[in-house]
Structure formats: structure tokens, C-alpha cells
Amino acid sequence: MNMSTIGERISTGVPGLDDIIEGGLIPGKVYLITGPPGSGKTTMGMHFLIDGAKKGEKVAYASLIQNPEEAVKDMMRFDPSIKVYSTSKKLLLFDLGPMLWRESSHVPTWKSVLFRLREIAEDEKISRLVIDPVTAIEFSMEHPAEKRAELARFIRGLEDLNVTAYLIAEMTDLDHYTEEHYLVSGVIMLHYFLHEGRMVRAIQVLKMRRTNHRTGLYPIEFTNRGLEVKGESPFSNVRL
Ligand SMILES: Nc1ncnc2c1ncn2[C@@H]1O[C@H](COP(=O)(O)OP(=O)(O)OP(=O)(O)O)[C@@H](O)[C@H]1O
Numbered sequence: 001m002n003m004s005t006i007g008e009r010i011s012t013g014v015p016g017l018d019d020i021i022e023g024g025l026i027p028g029k030v031y032l033i034t035g036p037p038g039s040g041k042t043t044m045g046m047h048f049l050i051d052g053a054k055k056g057e058k059v060a061y062a063s064l065i066q067n068p069e070e071a072v073k074d075m076m077r078f079d080p081s082i083k084v085y086s087t088s089k090k091l092l093l094f095d096l097g098p099m100l101w102r103e104s105s106h107v108p109t110w111k112s113v114l115f116r117l118r119e120i121a122e123d124e125k126i127s128r129l130v131i132d133p134v135t136a137i138e139f140s141m142e143h144p145a146e147k148r149a150e151l152a153r154f155i156r157g158l159e160d161l162n163v164t165a166y167l168i169a170e171m172t173d174l175d176h177y178t179e180e181h182y183l184v185s186g187v188i189m190l191h192y193f194l195h196e197g198r199m200v201r202a203i204q205v206l207k208m209r210r211t212n213h214r215t216g217l218y219p220i221e222f223t224n225r226g227l228e229v230k231g232e233s234p235f236s237n238v239r240l
């Protein structure tokens with residue numbers, strides 16, 4: 001790495017979000033995006049990928065449950081250019097769901113998913129990757145120590161691909177941090193909660209290594225261009 005690239009950061013593609021993480025994400029790292037159902041996780045992933053495609057990068061969306069075309073259709077409402085990027089193969093879509101359902105395989109799913117992602121990264125030379133949702137991948141459940149080691153190998157494996165990756169995770173229990181939270185370089189949480197009599201959305205940067213990030217719950221909204229962080233100041237007096 002030469003001097004000019006040290007300290008370089010890449011945009012999340014979500015207006016207002018880069019400002020609370022010192023200008024953007026450190027490239028080549030793995031980030032966890034968590035939140036309850038419908039909180040905007042997939043939309044956030046798509047903003048990140050479109051931002052790369054707009055800058056001429058090749059990016060990939062690996063879907064583990066939903067058909068990836070559905071996520072593109074959802075995103076078209078906010079940014080119709082996504083169709084252009086997927087047609088021109090700047091944005092590559094991979095449906096890895098069937099891999100998880102194959103019954104006869106003796107290889108643990110995390111290993112085969114990592115193997116496939118390595119092929120994709122090498123063949124296609126992608127710079128950004130979104131895995132949605134990573135919680136669909138099987139890790140050893142009976143042995144916590146084993147799960148931690150497997151996850152660590154999975155995340156290390158992703159870091160070796162030389163891509164900036166989002167792991168999208170479902171999370172509803174705020175008091176329970178899982179291994180993923182400790183192993184990744186950054187954790188961004190999307191919240192959807194009752195505040196002063198109405199449901200509101202907020203975003204919170206729980207951790208971001210090497211970054212002097214803000215820690216509050218910043219209001220975030222769906223506009224006709226997708227997700228946008230609204231306002232400079234976080235919510236006060238919120239109890240989740
Ligand atoms: N135009 C819109 N205006 C307001 N909210 C919208 C609009 N379009 C979508 N939404 C909200 O976005 C949600 C879907 O966003 P997204 O798919 O990114 O969430 P998610 O966290 O990935 O959900 P899931 O847990 O189902 O995967 C919808 O459930 C809805 O609440």
C-alpha cells in the first residue's frame with residue numbers, strides 16, 4: 001500500500017452516514033449490519049453496492065434466502081439505475097440459497113459458502129460484497145468454542161478476498177451480542193422502535209475499529225431515494 005492510499009475511506013452510499021464514521025469505511029474489512037425485520041438492512045447493502053458500481057467498481061450481492069432479483073426490484077423504487085448496473089454486470093447477483101438446502105453434502109455450509117465467494121472474488125475481481133443474511137449460514141451450534149473458531153476462519157477468509165464486505169444479520173434481542181459482533185471490524189445497527197407515540201427508525205454505530213465514530217441513535221428515514229440519515233443530532237432520552 002502506498003502513502004496516498006493510507007487513510008482512504010469508502011462511502012456507504014447512505015447520505016449522512018459517512019459523516020458519523022469519519023468519512024466512510026476502511027476498505028478490505030468486514031462489517032456487520034444488524035436490525036429487526038424490515039429495518040432497512042438489505043436497502044443499506046444495496047446503497048453500498050450501487051455506490052461502488054457508480055464509481056466503476058464491480059460489486060456482488062450474495063443472497064442466501066431471498067431471490068436476489070427481488071432485492072433488485074425493491075431497490076429499483078429508490079434508485080432505478082440499479083437495473084442498468086445489474087444488466088451490465090457491474091452489480092453481480094448470486095443466489096446461494098440452493099447451496100444451503102443441499103442435503104447430501106458433508107462439507108459444512110460456511111466452508112462451501114466461503115469457497116464459492118472466493119471463486120466469485122477471484123473470477124470477477126469484485127471490490128464490494130454483501131452477504132444477505134449471513135445468519136442463514138450454518139456454524140457449529142452445539143460447541144460455542146467451535147462456532148467462534150469457524151466464524152473467525154470465515155471472517156478471516158473474507159478479509160483475504162480483498163473486498164469490503166457487509167454481513168447482514170437479523171437481530172432482535174438487543175441484550176444479546178453474538179460472536180459476529182466481536183469478530184468483525186465494524187457493527188452498524190438499524191433500530192425501529194416506539195418513540196413519543198410513533199414508530200421511528202434510527203441507526204447506531206456500535207463499533208468501528210480505527211474510527212472515532214459517533215455513538216448515538218441517529219434518525220434515519222426511507223425517502224423516495226432510499227435510506228437517509230436525517231439531522232445532525234441523535235435521539236435523546238431513548239430506551240430501547
Ligand atoms: N417507500 C417507502 N417508504 C417507507 N418505508 C419503506 C418504503 N419502502 C420500503 N420501506 C420499508 O422498508 C422495509 C424493507 O426494507 P429492507 O428490505 O431493506 O429491510 P430488511 O431489514 O432487509 O428486511 P428483512 O428483515 O425482511 O430482510 C419495508 O418493510 C418498509 O418498512
Ligand SMILES: [Mg+2]
Nearest residue numbers: 041042043132
Ligand atoms: Mg432484507
